[in-house]
Amino acid sequence: MDKPNQNEFKPKIVGFLCNWCTYAAADLAGSSKMEIDSALTVIRVMCSSRVDPNLILTIYFNGADGILIAGCHPGDCHYGKGNYFTRRRYAQMKQVFETLNLDPGRLQLSWISAAEGNRYAEVVNAFTEKITALGPNPINQSSLF
Amino acid sequence: MKKKVGIYICQCGPNIADNVDIDKIIESVSAFNDADDLEIVAKPYGLLCSGEGKDYLKQEIEENGLTHLVIGACSPRDHNNTFIGVCKETSLNPYLYKLINIREHCAWIIHDKDKATEKAIQYIRGGLRRVLYQSELFENKLDTNPDVLVIGGGIAGIEAALSLADADRQVFLIEKTDRLGGKAATFKTVLPKQQDAVEAIQLKIQTVQDHPHIQVMLNTRLDRIIGFLGNFEAEVRSIDDAEKMTELKIGAMVVASGFSLYDASTHPDFIFSGDDEVYTALQIEQMIAEKNQVTTRSGKAPKSVAMIHCVGREEVGYCSQICCNAMIKLAARFKTQSPDTTVKVFFRDLCLPHQDDQAFYNEIKAQGVEFVRVNRIATEGSQIKFTTMDENEGSELFDMVVLAPAMIPADGTPDLATKLGISLHETGFFQEAHQAINPVATATDGIFIVGTAHGPRGIQATLLQAQAAASKIRVQLIPGEQIVPEVRVSETLEAFCMGCKTCLEVCHYGAIVFDEDKGISVVKEAVCRGCGNCVGSCPSGAIQLKHFTNPQLYQEMIEAVQ
Ligand SMILES: Cc1cc2nc3c(=O)[nH]c(=O)nc-3n(C[C@H](O)[C@H](O)[C@H](O)COP(=O)(O)OP(=O)(O)OC[C@H]3O[C@@H](n4cnc5c(N)ncnc54)[C@H](O)[C@@H]3O)c2cc1C
Ligand code: SF4
Ligand code: SF4
Ligand code: SF4
Ligand code: FES
Numbered sequence: 001m002d003k004p005n006q007n008e009f010k011p012k013i014v015g016f017l018c019n020w021c022t023y024a025a026a027d028l029a030g031s032s033k034m035e036i037d038s039a040l041t042v043i044r045v046m047c048s049s050r051v052d053p054n055l056i057l058t059i060y061f062n063g064a065d066g067i068l069i070a071g072c073h074p075g076d077c078h079y080g081k082g083n084y085f086t087r088r089r090y091a092q093m094k095q096v097f098e099t100l101n102l103d104p105g106r107l108q109l110s111w112i113s114a115a116e117g118n119r120y121a122e123v124v125n126a127f128t129e130k131i132t133a134l135g136p137n138p139i140n141q142s143s144l145f
Numbered sequence: 146m147k148k149k150v151g152i153y154i155c156q157c158g159p160n161i162a163d164n165v166d167i168d169k170i171i172e173s174v175s176a177f178n179d180a181d182d183l184e185i186v187a188k189p190y191g192l193l194c195s196g197e198g199k200d201y202l203k204q205e206i207e208e209n210g211l212t213h214l215v216i217g218a219c220s221p222r223d224h225n226n227t228f229i230g231v232c233k234e235t236s237l238n239p240y241l242y243k244l245i246n247i248r249e250h251c252a253w254i255i256h257d258k259d260k261a262t263e264k265a266i267q268y269i270r271g272g273l274r275r276v277l278y279q280s281e282l283f284e285n286k287l288d289t290n291p292d293v294l295v296i297g298g299g300i301a302g303i304e305a306a307l308s309l310a311d312a313d314r315q316v317f318l319i320e321k322t323d324r325l326g327g328k329a330a331t332f333k334t335v336l337p338k339q340q341d342a343v344e345a346i347q348l349k350i351q352t353v354q355d356h357p358h359i360q361v362m363l364n365t366r367l368d369r370i371i372g373f374l375g376n377f378e379a380e381v382r383s384i385d386d387a388e389k390m391t392e393l394k395i396g397a398m399v400v401a402s403g404f405s406l407y408d409a410s411t412h413p414d415f416i417f418s419g420d421d422e423v424y425t426a427l428q429i430e431q432m433i434a435e436k437n438q439v440t441t442r443s444g445k446a447p448k449s450v451a452m453i454h455c456v457g458r459e460e461v462g463y464c465s466q467i468c469c470n471a472m473i474k475l476a477a478r479f480k481t482q483s484p485d486t487t488v489k490v491f492f493r494d495l496c497l498p499h500q501d502d503q504a505f506y507n508e509i510k511a512q513g514v515e516f517v518r519v520n521r522i523a524t525e526g527s528q529i530k531f532t533t534m535d536e537n538e539g540s541e542l543f544d545m546v547v548l549a550p551a552m553i554p555a556d557g558t559p560d561l562a563t564k565l566g567i568s569l570h571e572t573g574f575f576q577e578a579h580q581a582i583n584p585v586a587t588a589t590d591g592i593f594i595v596g597t598a599h600g601p602r603g604i605q606a607t608l609l610q611a612q613a614a615a616s617k618i619r620v621q622l623i624p625g626e627q628i629v630p631e632v633r634v635s636e637t638l639e640a641f642c643m644g645c646k647t648c649l650e651v652c653h654y655g656a657i658v659f660d661e662d663k664g665i666s667v668v669k670e671a672v673c674r675g676c677g678n679c680v681g682s683c684p685s686g687a688i689q690l691k692h693f694t695n696p697q698l699y700q701e702m703i704e705a706v707q
Binding site: 012013014019023024026027029030031033034035036038041042043044045046047049050051052053054055058059062063064076078079080081082085086089121 | 220221222223246248249250251253254255256260261263264267268271568578579588633651653654674675676677678680681682683686690693695698699701702703704705706
């Protein structure tokens with residue numbers, strides 16, 4: 001695999017957005033024509049709790065530079081308490097990343113409500129900046145893969 | 146079999162066309178044509194959601210014999226259902242179609258047209274990969290039962306029953322005591338404005354009893370329920386005669402089990418026994434209803450009355466909203482009974498939420514009712530000790546003490562919640578589906594909560610909720626109409642499930658049951674809402690959420706990291 005040039009590094013970020021809050025926030029950001037970095041690819045899931053650890057590891061090992069999970073604010077999950085489980089699984093995933101000596105900073109969980117189009121744009125742009133500063137996922141550079 | 150995928154890119158007027166190069170998308174995805182097993186038909190169109198657009202799609206699906214469909218357009222929150230509807234009118238299974246949002250996720254937010262086009266191509270490729278991994282799903286139509294079980298014969302249950310029965314629904318109303326009406330039936334007058342309510346409430350009770358569509362079952366409790374929206378079976382049992390069990394088939398339930406009062410005698414600051422002249426506001430209401438006057442235990446009219454607000458408010462942790470007003474109503478009653486009665490109201494905070502409350506309060510004050518704001522208050526029999534807000538201490542003896550204990554959930558609420566499989570709020574009242582946007586529904590489709598079973602409130606708010614729940618049921622269950630349960634639901638894979646029951650714990654809807662014989666978990670499809678939480682919880686990857694499977698999401702994701 002080609003080693004990406006650090007200078008023109010353009011991160012590849014996967015964002016899991018729950019249908020009821022954050023996906024709606026992305027719609028609002030869209031209809032407000034906010035400028036958002038193109039690094040993020042949105043994957044729509046019905047609830048943030050659908051994002052199982054399997055998916056996160058799979059996409060990380062396939063080279064995602066950053067992974068964003070975003071859903072309704074605690075207490076607002078369309079399915080009652082789904083996002084509380086998301087929060088727990090996220091904490092576990094952070095630990096798994098540390099154990100495997102991967103950078104847990106490449107993983108982010110955010111709560112963004114349907115009304116927070118602004119915040120959606122801010123979160124995505126800030127996360128993109130952060131990942132750009134971190135540089136490419138080492139998997140992409142490693143000769144092991 | 147050769148797959149033939151149609152990819153249609155919507156211009157959305159100028160919305161998409163101006164900001165992404167649609168021709169380039171078409172060109173790029175057409176390159177996937179593979180002589181052996183994949184044919185791509187890729188075309189632009191003006192407005193796909195318009196009447197002509199939908200007809201065009203139908204025609205394209207049929208004429209080209211499409212096996213899969215990808216649409217590049219707007220947010221699925223806008224038009225996913227539109228295009229599912231289109232597919233349903235063709236031979237294409239709607240779950241072999243995928244809407245890709247290149248408007249909100251590309252055209253509108255990536256302000257550089259080349260970059261937006263590049264991103265749109267990536268998204269469409271992801272959609273193409275995904276759709277090839279999707280499976281046909283078949284919607285199942287189920288007959289429904291439009292009848293309703295109402296639990297609790299207070300004003301909440303009565304109103305719900307009437308609103309449904311007047312719309313020709315058969316209603317079963319179970320009440321655990323031997324009479325209808327609940328607490329409100331005992332009130333001589335009701336707020337706001339002290340209207341006389343006895344007749345109006347009695348009339349409602351009579352109407353319920355005589356209604357051809359309402360079957361009232363007194364001294365009856367719920368034993369168990371099984372089923373789901375449109376198809377519940379309930380077993381109800383007579384409290385007097387445990388042998389007498391009735392099985393009811395219904396489509397929905399309204400929980401109207403009401404409230405109880407905080408037991409003031411358990412509070413360390415309120416020391417009294419049954420012989421003391423200490424009463425709850427509710428007991429005074431009952432006394433007025435029974436003999437139209439308030440007297441002490443020795444039968445004399447009290448010359449001095451202390452009224453103490455917010456008993457137990459700190460302990461329960463919330464304001465009961467209605468008690469201040471109810472107390473002011475009784476204070477007025479004491480003054481009417483005998484204008485020279487000394488009435489002192491001890492309060493810390495006053496809650497006067499209704500638009501008429503302030504005027505009523507001013508009027509009562511003008512009639513000589515004294516309001517004393519206290520920081521701390523304690524009683525020993527009818528001897529009151531208090532500290533005012535400016536730290537002055539006082540002690541006074543009264544002929545009668547009236548307490549306003551906090552409203553708490555009705556006795557037996559936790560048991561009822563377990564039987565119904567619905568949750569309780571941290572205060573112990575029934576929990577609604579969503580506090581702000583879905584306040585009378587519960588997490589279980591077909592079960593509604595109304596009145597004080599849901600939290601402290603007055604009669605007016607109670608009736609509004611009962612009417613709201615009744616109309617929700619009338620809309621959700623239409624006689625003779627079948628319902629189509631969600632098909633994008635979870636399923637367990639028998640070979641992988643190790644029977645750990647983790648998924649049973651996480652499902653908010655109780656949609657997963659354990660098959661003891663096989664030692665595995667099974668999803669009740671009609672109950673599952675398709676959130677996918679159980680998938681994330683299963684340690685052995687034994688659960689799959691249809692239409693959002695790992696392989697499907699993988700196809701979408703992988704394109705993002707190419
Ligand atoms: C002192 C006082 C004064 C008030 N004054 C006013 C006023 O002036 N104006 C006003 O608007 N509001 C007033 N309120 C509030 C009013 O009482 C309530 O809003 C109203 O009674 C609520 O009706 P409900 O049907 O929800 O509950 P309830 O009246 O408690 O009725 C519940 C019914 O359900 C039955 N039940 C309970 N559990 C079960 C079960 N498991 N199975 C079967 N049946 C069951 C009970 O026996 C009861 O009949 C006052 C409240 C108090 C305490
Ligand atoms: S289908 Fe969506 S993208 Fe196309 S015209 Fe309608 S709103 Fe616009
Ligand atoms: S969590 Fe998975 S393994 Fe455990 S019971 Fe449920 S389906 Fe079976
Ligand atoms: S998808 Fe959600 S509702 Fe369905 S069984 Fe799983 S946790 Fe329950
Ligand atoms: S639906 Fe948004 S987090 Fe569950």
